Amino acid sequence: MKPPRHPFAIADFRYYWAARLTAMLAQSAMMLIIGWQVYNIARDGGMSPAAAAAQLGFIGLIQFVPLFALTPVTGWVADRLDRRWIARATVGLQIGCAAILAGFTAAGAMTLPVLFAVALLIGVARAFSGPALSALAPNLVPKEILPNAIALSSIAWQAGLIAGPALGGYLYAWVPEYAYYGAAGLFAVSLLCLALIGPVPRPAIDRARHPIRQMIDGLSYVRTNRLVLAAITLDLFAVFLAGATALLPVYARDILEVGPEGLAQLGAAPAVGAAVTALFFSFRPLRTEVGMKMLGAVIVFGLATIVFGLSTSMPLSLAALFVVGAADMFSVYVRQSLIQLHTPDEMRGRVGAVSMLTISASNELGEAESGFLAALIGPVAAVVAGGAGAIAITIAWARLFPELRRARSFEPSG
Template sequence: MAEATHPFQITNFRFYWAARFSMTIAQNAMIIVIGWQTYTIARETMSPSAAAAQLGLIGLLQFLPLFFSTPITGWVADRFDRRWIARATIALQVLCALVLAIVTYRGNMTLPVLFSVAVALGFCRAFAGPAFGALAPNLVPRAILPTAIALSSISWQVGTIIGPALGGVAYAAAPYAAYALATTLFVVALGCLMMIGHVPRTVIPGKAHPLRQIAEGLAYVGQNKLVFGTITLDLFAVFLAGTTALLPIYAHDILKVGPIGLSLLASAPAVGASITAIFFSFRPIKTNVGPKMLWAVMIYGTATIIFGVSQIMALSMIALAIAGAADMFSVYIRQSLIQLHTPDDKRGRVGAVSQLTISASNELGEAESGFLAAALGPVGAVLVGGGGAIVVTILWTFLFPSIRRARTFDPVEDLPYDLNTKLEAVA
């Protein structure tokens, strides 16, 4: 049988893509409402700055479970069936969404309930990330993996567009409806995951103790300067320039556009990202991948600054869309480099480290944004973050020359010239 030339020709990948798509819509429909409920409940008894700090706390509570469990989650993804890990995390998210739907329906929603669910979601994401990320390369041939990454990004980005919009509309119709919708979509995602057939099980070489196997995965990240540089660039750039946690403040106090406007703001970055991901699914990047990633992060920081000073809804959405497109450009290159430069038996552990930095840049970044907004105001926090992302990119250009020298995704082609010559001589 001829080898597939496109990921969608593979049945297992189609179910994987559908599960990721449905899960992403559900997560974003739920998360946008959690943020809105947190801020509005806090504003009933708190000042705007104190309420902003509660948004920061939500991000922190989602990050801490992931931070403490990261070493074991990567090992679990490399040691056990990645399909069942993903299924278990989706099942727990079904339960979280159902609890929020019931509590909201009864009119008993409180900040402690929202905070508790945030912790549970943090654990879900901690185990789901490495499993989902490491599963994709097991489903498609290596030659079409960059295309599969682009398609996976499409499912995530389009879900990020649709999710907040559906969540905002459902919440406007009936607050509990957004969580009921998320529950249904999580069930669909679980059903798709159950349809994925046999996947070769990862085997960690040798008989080292699990703690040593965990340490080996962490050590690999530090030893591979290209992997380490790309991971940490995303960590610091998005940590500083992330605006997600402050969108409720902009929608409520600055742009004054309400929950529907909030859903539009939340969807804007994903619109830009989706267009970029769709383009890459047809025209994958093949040359100068490192320099292009650095320029993308610079544009991301600049667009964030524009959003920070804007008081016009249309301009704010355009700036967020450009930021999303630039971020997708960077994500596509980073994920392709990491997946293709990492052996399969280490992908779960390396993916866990990557997810930790992504979560640090997102959830912990949300905490940083919320706390910084409480001190400097939302506009000041966004301006400092966008400028910081630009500074970090300039620094990383010189601290990690392997990034700017990366010309292709192929690990062999990017070896130093003299080492390439030796390999050719040996061959």
């Protein structure tokens, strides 16, 4: 039988793709509104813009804590249990989170403690779903078309980031609780799609080996494979320093003065750039000089972040965020392809958990860093300093990890 030439020729991958799209739509809509409510509750309660920005930092920190604490467990779980059921359980938890937020918003009883508690539960859900979903994709498609599948999966993720903030922002502007009702409905669709995925191969694991030792194996593999280590940590430090998205509510309310509708546009702009890049790679996979091109993309990411930080024009801000998203997607595509093709299937869950930890550190912990730094030196200075830091980190990594510069293609060399 002739193998499929495109991931969408495989029914299970189509269900997986739809599940990722709808879950990300819901999650990005929900997180944008959580940030908006946190900032506005803080400002309306008498906090200064700096103090309110610090509350946004707490949201990122609260989501990072469970990811950090649970990483060894979540990777081991993804390699031992059915990855489909792990994903289904985490989507179910997020349906509950959306329902709680909708109820408090409709009653006019929303408080910062409620938002922080739900953010913690979302962090737990993401801690388990990330490794399971990233390790599930290679089980659904042949190795030869895995880079295409990674690009398509990224399109689902980025399309959710595009439409999710816009959907959440406009629904909230119409009737506030509708943003959360919409998220719950989208999560329900995602759960249905995950339920339609048929049985997948289970990785062979030495069950005589102690679970703690198995958890450590994933960390050891990342530490000893310098190419994987370089790809993971470059994203960690660059996005950690240059994470401007946490401060979008500050820019929307107090710098650009564009309100919730403008916030929706700002939230969607990076994802539009990322989706365009992912769509291109789904048809024209990157094949040559992948390491050097990844380094170049991260430098562009830092430069675009600086432009956004200095901008007081809405069109220029949107254009800069578009480039931020496109450059970040380029880097994500290279990193994920290297990790998946250089990692044995029996370790993909644990290595994916390490990757998820670094992604969370760069995103959620980066949001905390951005919020706290903005409270100290102001939002514009914080964003500009972050972009400059990302460029400096890229130059340093190019020297520290020559393996990344020498990576010509995704395929292991030996």
